[in-house]
Amino acid sequence: MKAGYHLDGTTILAAASPPGHAQRGILRLSGPRSWPCVSGLVGLNTPPSPRRLHPCRLRLPRLAATVPALLAWMPAPRSYTREDVLEIHTFGCPALLSCLTDALLARGALLAGPGEFTRRAFLNGRIDLTRAEAVLDLIRARDAAEHRQACEQLRGTLHRSIAACQQRILHVCAFGEAAIDFSDQDIEVIDPAWVEGEIGKALAELDALLEESQGDRARPEGVRVLLFGRPNVGKSSLLNALARRPAALVSPFPGTTRDGFEIILQLRGFPFRLRDAAGVREALSPPEQAGIQRALEAVESADLILLVLDGSQPVSCDDRSMAARVDPARTLLVVNKSDLPAGIRLGDLPADLERRPSVRVSALTSDGVETLVDVMVRTVETSSASAPGQSFWIHARQRGCLMAASRCLRSALASAQSQTGFEFVALDLREALQHLGEVVGEVVNDDLLDLIFSRFCIGK
Template sequence: MLTSTTSALPSDTIAAIATPQGRGAVALLRVSGPDALGVLHRIAPGIGEVRPRAQRLTALRHPESGELLDRGLVTYFAAPASYTGEDVLEIATHGGVLTPQLVLDALLAAGARAAEPGEFTRRAYLNGKLDLLQAEAVADLIDGRSRALHRAAVHQMERGLSRRVSELRDAVIGTEALIAYSIDFPEEDEPPVPPARIQASARDVIARIESLLATAPEGELLREGALTVLAGRPNSGKSSLFNALLGTERAIVTNIPGTTRDALEASVSVEGYPFRLVDTAGLRETGDVVEGIGIEVARRYLQAADLVLFCVEAGRSVDADEAAFMADIPADWLVLVRTKSDAHADALADADREMTDAVTVEVSAATGDGIAELRRALLRKAFGGILGEPGEAPLVTRERHARALRAARDEVAAFLDAMDAAVPMEFAATHLRDAVAALEGLVGAVSVDDVLDRVFGSFCVGK
């Protein structure tokens, strides 16, 4: 693992409730820092000797009043063999809202400081227990709502992406080594390492970075879900299709045009991959002020959409306005859904067959016919680049990752351009040094505090 280089390591002791508030059997509090044992003895004066990784049931008291707050189960993890790399306590109390809060108040009165969001994991990173990619994977494990993101996060926690980035860094350094070997023999007419070999090494690095970057569009969708907007004229079956895809009645369905006045959003998993479905108001000219606002909301969703399911009733041709609307949507985003197919045996009109750029699926929300095919079409459209990948394949799941990889790729490409322009090798090689820096920044080997604030600020308190 690359060593992180950041500001001075923290020297105080922090505490937080690590489980969500609410009624439950057990709550967990965490303490981390050099005075963790001292804090424990102040709230549990009768606990005696505490051995690492041995649980102790003890009375927990307020250090000032001596009031008995609860009996809790304490586990001690001695540094550096702990999550943060510091002395760590995990205190299990009875659940609920009041009891864990009273115990936390006692910990703070005993000398601990309230932890900030993500501070435990930040300390793990600062102490070399995790790299930055692994730390982000912790957040994805907590926040992830799909099996696909969970698989990617688990693999990232096991350093799958970190290893790939480290291999890329080593490859760039290997290219630098070839250059250094050539520079060491300036008196030779033919250097020991031919320029063509150095160029081939750099091109191989670029190809490997591009291969990893190719997973970025689908990888980023794993975190947020593919925004999938159902659009079409009023009464074209959008709300019925929305309910059918969800498997529950969320949208109001009537035969009165204009029933949907606002966008209705819900999350759904398709074979473990996340989608955010949005049912929108029917697109038409209207004098109704409220319906007009709903149509404007629909247009804003369409501008942000990753996928558009354009609904047209089966048994009729796509009209000119609908065709013009679909012409403005990139083919990669568009699925033409012929709805209400149960009412029309001749569902696909000739006009559809001429629309070679649009994937067309015939469905019936009433009978369920075609829904499975539509789900498969959604998977291919949104996640086609990673569907065949094994669960342990590394994925680029954040814009920060993609940005650093693009920077590294561009620097290696600039090195090749400099070689083509006959720039002296020692000057051209500065681009390779910048590529290494970009890759090291990705795993957090070289970091600045504002980057860490962005990464860990999204964590929950207690993690």
């Protein structure tokens, strides 16, 4: 086992609260010496009642006075790690916590490695690896959608799908191997069509899982939003209104923005990458043409396109040609300049766009901008990438294993179809099971565990 993680039977210790000054500081111990390490410091011979907060006073050798604290005692096996776990809640004062840590280390506790509590939970069979990784996701969740996804995984959504697939493959293996045992007696024990059918189903389930997880971390840095429209409709002004600062240059001259640029914004707790781009028209110069080319490329990769229109003018030919370039399903219409007399008729847009949500705003006065934010957030919340149960965010590691398992099943299916003998089919099926086992942690080695858990913070 690598440095940083400890052997079975040891007792580990870490702060479970963030570093720095805070109202409350928490130290957490896990292992058989959790109570013996603490009992002397609180002057109690027996542990308090489990799963309650028990008031006590800490007597620390380096401090003159006693310190009030609360103890939470979670004896094995009903604890996060399935070991004896004890938490000490006291003031969030770094000097006090360091003093307490020293006292506990002197009594035999060891400083925990990153993610060691969760690693123990996994090794002791409390959670499978997909759930352990979900704990990490939960800690790192940047918004409500990521939080919800991590909770889904924590409930074992991925694990259940994989278990169903494993069951199907095991079933085929069991029947197939029994058939090999009876192969010298002239009885048809296994129907080749059934074998093919079952492998085909397992493969379809796995491929569906991979397909659903296509959006693997689809929003690594937030939802990519593109401000798209012809020159002078107020894209840069709108970016500034959303950012509440003059981030982009604005001028009455069409063609002001050339190099598009991005800003990252938190809107209602969601991270958005907002991209301003050159207005699209028949370019007057090569640099403008280059800027327009970039805007057109960004249309392909954006998660959400805000098609900005000038509400004070009729829909122009440029507006229509831009409307033709966007995917309506990813587009919201923003009718800007609502402070001016209205001159637009949305009915002049292509029919599929006309039906998309539209918001009237004035980037100049910020009128309607809050409504636009509401609509953007709602669109993201209900998009497939964040709808619960519809799509998985899986780690690259998990994805790699699923793809390897899918390859093995494909090869098993080919062997089954060419009727080369069940031995060959079984070899591939066993290998597929091995890869699926790696996703949930039935087949793992220490190096892999080190890699996974080293991404955790200490104390989890």
